[in-house]
Amino acid sequence: MFVRTVLYLLVAILLITLLRYLIGALARSFGQLAGLGPRRPRADPKAGGELKRDPVCGTFVAASSSFKKTVRGEVVYFCSTECRDRYLG
Ligand SMILES: [Zn+2]
Numbered sequence: 001m002f003v004r005t006v007l008y009l010l011v012a013i014l015l016i017t018l019l020r021y022l023i024g025a026l027a028r029s030f031g032q033l034a035g036l037g038p039r040r041p042r043a044d045p046k047a048g049g050e051l052k053r054d055p056v057c058g059t060f061v062a063a064s065s066s067f068k069k070t071v072r073g074e075v076v077y078f079c080s081t082e083c084r085d086r087y088l089g
Helices: 002-033 081-088
Strands: 051-053 060-062 067-071 074-078
Touching: 067 081, 074 081
Parallel strands: none
Antiparallel strands: 051 060, 067 074
16 A cells, blocks of 8 residues: 555656646747747846946946947946946046
8 A cells, every 4th residue: 555655656746747847848938939039038128138247336238228348359338438437547
């Protein structure tokens, strides 16, 4: 009797794991269909681009709407010209 109960439990756990995997896979494919896209699933859809950190004040700015400056071959993003000038000066 006990062995049978354990067996049922194991089967139940296995089924739940399988179901969770299936639901996860389904959710992912639905997300891609909904236009969230597989390339940048963590990006903020409102920002319309990647978020970059202003090294001067620490504010996160959208790459498309920030002040850019190439410093030693690396693009640095700023929230304002003030921060950019402070970084350079
Ligand atoms: Zn700033």
